[in-house]
Amino acid sequence: MAIRIILEKCTGCSLCIKTCPFGAIKIQDKKAIIDLSKCNLCGACVDSCKFGAILIEKTTLTKVNLNEYCGIWVFAEQKKSLIQPVVWELLAKARELAEKINTEVSAVLLGFKIKEKAKELIYRGADKVYVVDDESLVNFLDEPYTNILINLIQKYKPEIFLCGATSIGRALISRVAVKLYTGLTADCTGLDIDLEKRILLQTRPAFGGNIMATIITPFHRPQMATVRHKVFASSKEDRTRKGQIIEESIDGILLKGRTKILEIIEEIGSTVNLSEADIIVSGGRGVGSKENFKILEDLAKVLNAGVGASRAAVDNGWMPYSHQVGQTGKTVSPKIYIACGISGQIQHLVGMQSSKIIVAINKDPDAPIFKIATYGVVGDLFEIVPALTKKFKGVL
Numbered sequence: 001m002a003i004r005i006i007l008e009k010c011t012g013c014s015l016c017i018k019t020c021p022f023g024a025i026k027i028q029d030k031k032a033i034i035d036l037s038k039c040n041l042c043g044a045c046v047d048s049c050k051f052g053a054i055l056i057e058k059t060t061l062t063k064v065n066l067n068e069y070c071g072i073w074v075f076a077e078q079k080k081s082l083i084q085p086v087v088w089e090l091l092a093k094a095r096e097l098a099e100k101i102n103t104e105v106s107a108v109l110l111g112f113k114i115k116e117k118a119k120e121l122i123y124r125g126a127d128k129v130y131v132v133d134d135e136s137l138v139n140f141l142d143e144p145y146t147n148i149l150i151n152l153i154q155k156y157k158p159e160i161f162l163c164g165a166t167s168i169g170r171a172l173i174s175r176v177a178v179k180l181y182t183g184l185t186a187d188c189t190g191l192d193i194d195l196e197k198r199i200l201l202q203t204r205p206a207f208g209g210n211i212m213a214t215i216i217t218p219f220h221r222p223q224m225a226t227v228r229h230k231v232f233a234s235s236k237e238d239r240t241r242k243g244q245i246i247e248e249s250i251d252g253i254l255l256k257g258r259t260k261i262l263e264i265i266e267e268i269g270s271t272v273n274l275s276e277a278d279i280i281v282s283g284g285r286g287v288g289s290k291e292n293f294k295i296l297e298d299l300a301k302v303l304n305a306g307v308g309a310s311r312a313a314v315d316n317g318w319m320p321y322s323h324q325v326g327q328t329g330k331t332v333s334p335k336i337y338i339a340c341g342i343s344g345q346i347q348h349l350v351g352m353q354s355s356k357i358i359v360a361i362n363k364d365p366d367a368p369i370f371k372i373a374t375y376g377v378v379g380d381l382f383e384i385v386p387a388l389t390k391k392f393k394g395v396l
């Protein structure tokens with residue numbers, strides 16, 4: 001979309017200035033001027049102009065022939081040639097959806113010396129794997145990865161495209177969706193099919209997690225969605241599964257980009273990776289300080305657990321953001337989640353409520369966390385957590 005002032009009609013009356021919520025309009029030489037870096041095309045000025053002097057022009061998109069699109073694709077994210085676990089979860093969901101609409105599941109794998117990994121994708125549910133193998137794809141880079149995906153999508157026309165809501169997935173797939181003029185629903189917690197219309201139903205929390213919104217992409221293809229790790233169950237490996245591996249040769253121009261990786265510095269974590277942890281000991285505002293987190297870390301060490309945090313603890317600078325659990329942090333699904341001094345607001349719960357066992361330690365018996373807790377301990381975490389550490393030290 002684009003916005004412009006029709007100078008012949010503009011009288012410089014300044015009505016539009018008052019209605020613009022972004023302060024994007026000023027009058028110069030008795031004519032309105034729009035600062036495009038501030039304007040968000042909300043259209044308030046268009047409605048306010050009595051002289052019809054402001055015009056928003058919509059880009060006319062060519063109508064998509066929906067019948068040309070077929071099949072479900074999963075982006076097979078890899079790091080250091082290891083397929084990321086979210087891919088197994090997406091393949092499981094893709095298979096379930098594919099059976100409903102009687103179509104096939106494909107994975108798309110980009111990397112270097114990666115072809116051998118394609119078989120793993122077939123064992124986990126892909127019918128076809130499109131592989132692009134090139135030295136320049138050894139590490140993720142936005143531009144070549146985006147160019148290649150767009151090229152493949154335009155060539156093969158999948159009707160649904162799923163991707164992990166990882167840092168790479170988020171960076172990549174939004175670019176792809178924009179360039180293909182299609183819709184993208186980020187961070188879905190549920191995916192299903194409207195069988196009558198053969199449309200993907202993409203469900204995700206909205207309005208701060210207070211409602212679940214189901215979003216559809218009825219007129220554009222592919223229908224694109226990202227899903228966080230651990231939202232869906234993984235597909236099981238079946239080494240008897242057969243599929244087709246298609247090696248794609250790509251025009252060198254698609255591999256070009258404006259950025260290059262100079263160095264990769266691994267984050268050195270003292271504790272277990274939160275997304276992969278079987279047990280998580282998590283702390284909230286009730287922990288009280290950065291230093292106090294030590295008692296949670298002591299318990300985590302004994303249990304070989306990861307340490308999580310509520311946003312309140314992260315905002316206070318007690319734990320790094322990478323440990324935040326919840327709507328704007330990580331989604332986790334460990335076997336045991338021990339919530340210490342966390343009240344249990346919805347934005348926290350959406351990130352951990354699928355944990356198998358939830359243990360809540362809170363001194364307020366009415367704290368909402370107790371509603372979803374498997375075991376609740378009403379009491380002071382400063383007494384209970386060290387007592388647990390002591391007890392487990394003796395047992396484990």
Ligand SMILES: Cc1cc2nc3c(=O)[nH]c(=O)nc-3n(C[C@H](O)[C@H](O)[C@H](O)COP(=O)(O)OP(=O)(O)OC[C@H]3O[C@@H](n4cnc5c(N)ncnc54)[C@H](O)[C@@H]3O)c2cc1C
Binds near residue numbers: 313
């Ligand atoms: C758009 C949006 C996104 C958000 N995203 C997230 C997110 O990703 N993750 C997240 O966590 N939050 C998120 N929030 C914030 C969320 O709404 C809550 O503010 C936050 O989760 C509260 O953290 P808390 O439970 O640690 O703190 P509080 O709600 O203040 O709870 C502290 C708890 O500690 C207990 N307590 C205090 N002292 C002790 C003690 N000595 N022993 C035992 N218990 C004690 C209290 O009884 C209380 O229940 C988001 C909010 C918004 C609006």
